[in-house]
Amino acid sequence: MPKTIPKIAKFMTTLPLAVESSAKLSMAHQIMHDNKVRHLPIVDGGKLVGLLSMSDLHLIETLKDVDPAVVEVGDAMTRDPYAVASDEPLDEVAAIMAERKIGSAVVMDAGNIVGMFTTTDALRALAETLRMRAHH
DSSP: OOOOBBBGGGGGGGGGOOOEETTTTTHHHHHHHHHHHHHEEEEEEEEEEEEEEHHHHHHHSTTTOOOOOTTTTGGGSSOOOOEETTTTHHHHHHHHHHHHSSSEEEETTEEEEEEEEHHHHHHHHHHHHHHHHTTT
């Protein structure tokens, strides 16, 4: 009997936070810090328009003449982030993330953000899969 590959929904982080592209970088940084997240979906009118990572923030914040209280998230975000449905197979999503060298995928169902799948989630999935194989 062939084993089925788990769907991304099994390992994604639910209850994702999101901010509008007009939010200030300082506010986004505070939200990310307070919630211990490294990736923040950016929305306009409820539609996914970008993704802000902690590394994006650190890069922007090192530039002189940049005031995080003035600069908007839209000026620092990555446009057209990698988005997948919650029923996407885990192996396909992980392979694309590795190929593109990206740290996260926004999980969308019916146009709504339902989760985030990050490299941390991928490592958790790997650990669980290896443990299951070891016990069979």
